[in-house]
Structure formats: structure tokens, C-alpha cells
Amino acid sequence: MEDRINYLCEWLQGKVEEASMEGVLVGISGGIDSAVVAFLIKRAFPEQSLGVLLPIHKKMEEQKEALEVVEAADLDYIGIELTEPYSVTYDTIKQQLDSRGDWNRDTERLRGANLQARLRMSTLYAVAGNYNYLVVGTDNAAEDYTGYFTKYGDGGVDLNPLLHLRKEEVREMAVALGVPESIVKKKPSADLWEGQTDEEELGVSYDAIDSFLKGQDIEEEAEQQLKERHRKTQHKREVPAAPEPF
Template sequence: MEQKVEKIVSWLRIQVEQANVEGLLVGVSGGIDSAVVANLIKQACPEHSLGVIMPCKSQSSDQDHAQKVIDVCGIESITVDLTETHEVMFSTIKQQLKNQDSFNEEQAKLADANLRARLRMSTLYTVATNHKYLVVGTDNAAEWYTGYFTKFGDGGVDLVPLVHLTKGEVREMAEYLGVPHEVVHKQPSAGLWEGQTDENEMGTSYEMIDKYLKGEEIPEEDKKIIDAMHKKSAHKRQLPPSPPQ
């Protein structure tokens, strides 16, 4: 694990140098993936790294966990509360759709959640531009393969240092780095709505996805879910298509 950490930290430093920027930042959600990235960028750029906490109708425990991650790893931080911004923007859009009689109640929950992720992305890039930093993503191998991220939201980043690590490997790295126990062992959640968890939404578990990615046998039902998610989310891992010349 020490070698894995050193390899990622070295790679991050090279990215900073090649991009001719000053440092790195990450959105710290209170979850395990962003906690690991916060530690990694702090090691890569001790004097030029930043954690950004962005509550948006979030559970108070998430913000508490995010702050604890910041305190333990010693990274500089700022907090930008997006609750009011989101409320104004989403309610304005929703009202216009209702005026056109085209508002879809069934899709509203997803649209609401995706807007939160995209507001966070916009916030990170605004702060990053101010500091001349790169935005570092938190997606692990399981999330990347299944497309469990918002396109141009938490998927809108400059670097993805965890993309080759399974969720289990991220957890091992978190323990090695000294991430707070309650963050390491909390139920994975994007915090998009009350009671939301990653595994309930996906219909399978990170354990099953990790096994699948490592080529191990898993129940056929889980395999079908994972294959379907991968196929459906292919567009998220590609550049926007264009017509042939």
C-alpha cells in the first residue's frame, strides 16, 4: 500500500508540473473516496492543496465527517454552501417547465440530484481557476465501470487518481492513510437525498462489482445488473460523438 500511495502521489506531482499549474483541489463530501484523495493531494502538494466542502441540502453528518477529514489530514479548506443557489435555480427551471406543461415528476428527483452534482463541479472549477489548481476527481474503478457518477458533475474533473482501485482497495488505502474510522466504515452514499445509498440505488453491492472487475465468479443476477449499468453509461466515459467528416 505504501508503494501504491507513493506512485499516485508522484503521478499527481507530474500532472501539476505538466499542466503548468500551482496545485490541486478536491471536493470533500464526507465519504471515503474524497477523504483518500484529500490525503493524496496534501502529500503531493503540501502547500498548494485545497479541500472544498459544498453542502447542498446535505445531511449534517456528512459535513461533520468532511470537516473531520480536513482536520485530520491537515489540508487547507473552504466551505461553499450551495443550498440556496440550488433552490433558486431548480425552482426557477421547474416553474418554467410547469408553465410549458412539460414538467416530469418522475424525472424530477434525478434532475434535482444531477443539478447538485453539476453545481459542485462549477464551484470547484471556479475555485480552481482562482488558485490555478487542477480539479481532482474521486471516482474509483467500480463507479467508473458502472457509470455511477453524474456526467459533467462529479465526473467533470481533470484527474482521476483512484480510477484503477476497487472500492475495497480504496478502503484499504483509507485505513493506511489514517482516514477517520467513521468515514472509512460509513455506508457509501452520494448524499443526493435523504436515506440515499449507493448500493440501494445500483441494485448490487460494491463487493460484487469489485469481484466482477477482478474476474471472480458472482451471481448471475448481479452480473446482469453490472453489465447493464456499464452498457447504459458508456457515453459517460467517451468524448461527445460527432458525425464523420
């Protein structure tokens, strides 16, 4: 595992040099994926790495797990509360669509969660531009295959060091890096809304997804569900579609 960690750190360093940038930053949620990236960027760029905490509907002091991560990684960080800009944007959109009678209440919770992710992405790039840094993502192989990320939200990044790591490998790397045990054992959640968990949202456990990605047999229903989710989310893994030249 130490070899893999060193490889990823060197890869990050190489990509920053190629882009003629100064360093890297990552949005810290308090989950295991962003924790692993936080530890990686600190090792790769001890003096030119930054964690960014972007709470919505929470205060900075309530971000206990995210704060635990940056403290354990000894990572410089800043916090920007986005509740007000999110609320203003969301409410403006809702009012305009409501006035037309077009507001879709069936999908409003998920659309709100996606808007939060995209607002965080825009904020990360604004901060990164200030420091001449690249934005590092936190998606792993399971999330990439299933499309379990917001297009141009948490999927909108410059570098994705964990993209080929299964969830079990992310956990192993977290232990090797010294990520706090409370973070390693935390139930995975994108914090889309209160009480939300990744596995409930996906309908398949990460263990089953990892087994599938390794080519092992899993329940037929779960396998078909994963394949269908992969098919439906293919557009998320591609550059914007364009027609052939006329």
C-alpha cells in the same frame, strides 16, 4: 500499499507540472473516496492543496464528516454553501417547464441530484481557476464501470487518481493513509437525498462489483445487471460523440 500511495502522489505532481499549474483541490463530501483523495493531495502538495466543502440544504457546521476529514488530513479548506443558488436554479427550471405542462415528476428527484452535482463541479472550477489549481476527482473503478457518477458533475474533473482502484482497494488505502475509522466504516452514499445509499441505488453490492472486476464469478442476475448498466452508461466514459467528417 505505500508504494501505490507514493506512485499516485508522484503521478499527481507530474500532471500538475505538465499543465503548468500551481496545485490541486478536491470537493470533500465526508465519504471514503474524497477522504482518500484529500489525504493524497495533502501528501503530494503539502502547501498547495485545498479541500472544498459545498453543502446544499445543510449548513457548514453540519458537515461533520467532511470537517473531520480535512482536520485529520491537516488540509486547508474553504466552505461555500450552495443552497440558495441551487434552489433558485432548480425552481426557475421547474417553473418554466411547469408552465408548458412538461415537468416530469417521475424523475424530478434524480434530476435535482444531478443538478446539485453539476453546480458543485462548476463551483470547484471557479475556485480552482482562482488558485491556478487542477480539480481532482474521486470516482473509483466500481463507479467508473457502472457509470455511477453524474456526467459533467462529479465526473467533470481534471485528474482521477482512484479510477483503477476497486472499492476494497480504496478502503485499504484509506487505512494506510490514516483516514478516520468512522469514515472508513461509513456506508457508501452519494448523498443524493436523505437516507440514500450507493448500493441500494445500484442494486448490487460493492463486494459483488469488486468480485466481478477481478474476473470472479458472481450471481448471474447481478452480472447481467452490471453489464447492462455498463452498456447504457458508455457515453459517460467517452468524449462527446461527433460524426465523421463529411
